[in-house]
Amino acid sequence: MQFKYKIAGGDFTNAGNASSAVKKILKQLNVDHTVSKHIVVALYEAEVNIVAHAYSGVIEVNIDKNQIHIILDDKGPGIADIDQAMEEGYSTASPQVREMGFGAGMGLANMKRNADKMLISSELGKGTKVELIHYLKPDEG
Amino acid sequence: MKAKNQDWDFHHALKVLDDVCIGCTHCMTVCPTQAIRVRDGKARIIDNRCVDCGECYKACPVSAIIVEQDDLQMINNYPVRVILVPGVLIGQFPEKIRTSKIYAALKEIGFTHIFEVENSVEMVLDAYAQFQSENSNRPLISSFCPAIIRLIQVRFPSLVDHILRAKPPIDISALYYKKRLVSEGIAAEDIGMFYVTPCAAKIAAIKSPVGEEESPVTGVINMNYLYNRILQHLKKNEEPPKADFDRLLNSKGILWSLTRGESVHSKGRALAIDGINNVTEFLEKLENDEYEDIDFLELRACDESCAGGILISGNRFLTVERLTKRAAEYESSELANPPRKNDPLMEISSESFFEKVKPRPMEKLDEDISKALRKMERKRRLMCFLPGFDCAACGAPDCQTLSEDIVQGRAQVSHCIFMQQVMMDQKKLTQEHAKKIIDSIWGNERLQKNCNKLGAEDENN
Numbered sequence: 067m068q069f070k071y072k073i074a075g076g077d078f079t080n081a082g083n084a085s086s087a088v089k090k091i092l093k094q095l096n097v098d099h100t101v102s103k104h105i106v107v108a109l110y111e112a113e114v115n116i117v118a119h120a121y122s123g124v125i126e127v128n129i130d131k132n133q134i135h136i137i138l139d140d141k142g143p144g145i146a147d148i149d150q151a152m153e154e155g156y157s158t159a160s161p162q163v164r165e166m167g168f169g170a171g172m173g174l175a176n177m178k179r180n181a182d183k184m185l186i187s188s189e190l191g192k193g194t195k196v197e198l199i200h201y202l203k204p205d206e207g
Numbered sequence: 208m209k210a211k212n213q214d215w216d217f218h219h220a221l222k223v224l225d226d227v228c229i230g231c232t233h234c235m236t237v238c239p240t241q242a243i244r245v246r247d248g249k250a251r252i253i254d255n256r257c258v259d260c261g262e263c264y265k266a267c268p269v270s271a272i273i274v275e276q277d278d279l280q281m282i283n284n285y286p287v288r289v290i291l292v293p294g295v296l297i298g299q300f301p302e303k304i305r306t307s308k309i310y311a312a313l314k315e316i317g318f319t320h321i322f323e324v325e326n327s328v329e330m331v332l333d334a335y336a337q338f339q340s341e342n343s344n345r346p347l348i349s350s351f352c353p354a355i356i357r358l359i360q361v362r363f364p365s366l367v368d369h370i371l372r373a374k375p376p377i378d379i380s381a382l383y384y385k386k387r388l389v390s391e392g393i394a395a396e397d398i399g400m401f402y403v404t405p406c407a408a409k410i411a412a413i414k415s416p417v418g419e420e421e422s423p424v425t426g427v428i429n430m431n432y433l434y435n436r437i438l439q440h441l442k443k444n445e446e447p448p449k450a451d452f453d454r455l456l457n458s459k460g461i462l463w464s465l466t467r468g469e470s471v472h473s474k475g476r477a478l479a480i481d482g483i484n485n486v487t488e489f490l491e492k493l494e495n496d497e498y499e500d501i502d503f504l505e506l507r508a509c510d511e512s513c514a515g516g517i518l519i520s521g522n523r524f525l526t527v528e529r530l531t532k533r534a535a536e537y538e539s540s541e542l543a544n545p546p547r548k549n550d551p552l553m554e555i556s557s558e559s560f561f562e563k564v565k566p567r568p569m570e571k572l573d574e575d576i577s578k579a580l581r582k583m584e585r586k587r588r589l590m591c592f593l594p595g596f597d598c599a600a601c602g603a604p605d606c607q608t609l610s611e612d613i614v615q616g617r618a619q620v621s622h623c624i625f626m627q628q629v630m631m632d633q634k635k636l637t638q639e640h641a642k643k644i645i646d647s648i649w650g651n652e653r654l655q656k657n658c659n660k661l662g663a664e665d666e667n668n
Contacts, residue, residue: 067580067583067584067587082492082495082497085495086491086492086495089491089494089495090570091583093364093568093570093571094570094571094572094579094583095571095572095576095579095580095583096568096571096572096573096574096575096576096579097576099364099365099566099568100365102365103365103494103496106494106495106496107495107496110495110496110497129580130580131576131577131580202576
């Protein structure tokens with residue numbers, strides 16, 4: 067089953083709406099709340115990343131009985147050095163964004179910690195694509 | 208009176224009076240947990256979804272929703288009749304009626320001992336401190352408001368481990384005072400402990416406690432009822448004798464049940480939120496980890512906390528004003544911070560805490576994820592056809608809830624009056640059948656002339 071959410075860059079007011087919607091879906095699917103918490107935390111980080119750094123983005127959530135596969139595809143500046151961006155504390159967020167309490171440089175690392183699998187690809191000047199995979203059955207992780 | 212296992216028994220204090228209910232949609236559409244449906248022209252409360260917040264009670268235009276209570280007569284079964292009085296009872300009376308007079312009226316009504324519920328807040332604060340030092344979950348959520356505990360169980364199951372499992376003042380006071388009376392030589396079985404409640408949730412908490420085998424409270428008296436009884440006594444007897452009562456109370460206790468009554472004493476960053484919809488909105492975000500570094504949350508279901516309880520007769524803002532003044536008086540007089548007696552009974556113990564709270568999520572479509580996925584697919588497809596403006600004419604509060612009821616086998620697509628039209632156009636439903644469906648939801652006589660309703664010709668008959 068697939069769900070899609072559009073994200074507007076710079077709209078911090080609505081950052082988190084997609085995560086909340088996905089959380090509701092996971093509750094309806096009776097996904098264990100500790101698993102669901104990891105998914106929602108990773109997704110929220112990713113959602114805020116799009117709002118903070120990109121111009122626009124689309125989140126696609128694919129759910130089947132074995133796994134949740136989330137694809138976040140944004141149009142934005144892209145990431146020059148993904149390894150560096152993965153380091154805790156590294157951030158390119160503007161001072162204004164940091165003042166709002168975002169952009170502490172923990173986003174990608176936190177996402178990776180909360181997901182079973184994370185893939186990132188990026189093209190400078192075009193955008194970034196992040197895939198988050200969570201397995202719903204513990205033995206497949 | 209015996210409390211039962213929380214797994215299978217949900218006692219609710221809110222009941223619908225079928226002969227008064229006019230089968231409108233007010234209660235159903237305000238319910239924060241979608242726990243009400245209309246069938247046969249009457250509101251039905253779904254037990255495992257209801258959190259006893261009382262929003263339906265406030266919304267009902269004809270007072271068809273009542274709070275089930277114990278009969279005051281039952282106090283006569285006990286030689287020693289203790290009344291546990293929460294501060295908000297006093298707050299409802301005009302200031303010229305002194306506290307001692309109100310308590311004298313309670314004695315005339317038949318109580319032998321008066322104990323103020325918030326006498327135990329210093330013990331509660333000790334228990335809070337101990338729990339905070341032994342548990343690393345943050346924020347910790349106050350256990351004070353039973354409607355909030357139930358809301359977390361059904362809607363925010365991932366937050367149950369954040370509940371601060373120290374018992375609230377009512378439990379601590381009942382346990383303490385009973386022990387004290389026993390230590391003074393009174394037989395335990397002779398003691399009846401009665402609590403005057405400002406809300407329905409406290410009744411549910413006493414009749415079917417969460418995380419506790421049995422409540423130490425014997426019976427619950429409706430505050431609205433008792434308020435009127437007290438006024439009758441005060442009218443009859445202009446100068447009643449003054450009643451003695453334990454003066455363990457301090458200003459913290461007086462303000463405890465009001466908004467920020469707990470949060471001001473919390474170390475670290477604490478927030479106070481009142482109103483069940485405000486609480487829900489906040490917990491949604493908290494569950495996503497959107498808010499960080501909060502240590503303590505005081506969450507109350509009613510606007511202005513207990514001063515806004517559904518069984519409070521007085522205006523909630525005036526109640527807050529009177530209690531605030533009373534607290535200031537205590538603060539500035541010798542009544543302030545009465546020395547805690549060297550009373551071993553006031554030490555906190557394992558009895559001051561309750562067991563882990565079990566989540567009982569109501570949102571799941573099925574235990575089995577494959578089945579849940581199929582139901583969700585069906586639900587999403589149904590939503591493509593339902594009109595989406597939540598008219599509630601189907602007997603469910605909104606289209607999403609109807610779609611859920613349909614996939615769960617509790618309702619039919621044809622319950623939607625717009626879908627009926629489409630189905631009749633497609634010759635899949637007859638006029639007669641549609642009429643039967645409407646009758647089954649709204650009652651047989653619903654489409655007949657009836658001037659005996661609000662705004663109609665005979666509205667007061």
